[in-house]
Amino acid sequence: MKHFKAMITVTLRKSILDVQGKTVEHALHSTNFTSIEHVRIGKYVELFVHADTAEQAMSIVDDACKTIIANPIMEDHHIELQEVSVGEIA
Amino acid sequence: MKCGIVVFPGSNCDHDAWYATSHNAGAEAQMLWHKETSIPTDIDCVILPGGFSYGDYLRCGAIAQVSPIMSAVRDHAKKGKFVLGICNGFQILTESGLLPGVLLRNTSMSFICKDIYLRTEQILSPFTNALEQGQILRVPIAHGEGNYFADEETIHILEQEQRIAFRYCDANGITSAESNPNGSINNIAGILNDTGNVLGMMPHPERCCDPLLGNIDGLGVFTSLMQTVGIV
Structure with a gap:
């Protein structure tokens, strides 16, 4: 059994206006960060999962994202997986 | 009629719903703790009340929708019995897929x-x-996440099947961007499921049912249920 750390970002789907992102973008522009654009605000979720393979771990985490962590009607999720040793858990 | 009002950790309109149904509408009402796994068979309408269930952690309604009682609520709805979600209750209904x-x-x-x-x-x-077509109601809202969104096809179906129960409007009944408090598509304030036995709405009818409050515009929602089910 291997251990993995999953780093999940959840953002509003591109088709949905991210009002918070837009507001932050305006604030950045008004403080002269004029080269910054398309700001999107999201959530970061970190969790550990044990599985036999990275593929299996990815499948479990993806399923969790689709079921609870993100709402596919309004959000996209992105998962980064990293194998860790037992000592690195939490 | 008998109402079952689900109490989640963080519900804060549960007592208002209980008062509106039992004292103002003349129904029977009882509280149902979210850890229950069944709904008494004599309950006609389950009410998911407003509040901040589970502190709105993750997303509004996301955790409540996996509470033990929600399987029973789904079964209750499947039987054609009534489910009313108000504010956070509406959010729970969309999260649960009802x-x-x-x-x-x-x-x-x-x-x-x-x-x-x-x-x-x-x-x-x-x-x-018990309401009239086009009847204008003055009802309070109290939410940060009430901006109803669905994909184009879903909105088309809701409109086509006349499943929009209420729209935000002005005092004269005109719907416009100005009378839309939260950005909801097509000024949608409340929708019905495809069989018409589940209603979710962001405004709080239970907060305007008592004459002492100076406004009983919300009472029609509960007297409608009474009219449907009858006095038990």
């Missing part, structure tokens, strides 16, 4: 707590049959 779409952050990014006007769009439902 109603389509989702409630996004208000476009103003602010929590809005004020009276708004609603236009009654559908009077053939068990929740609105």
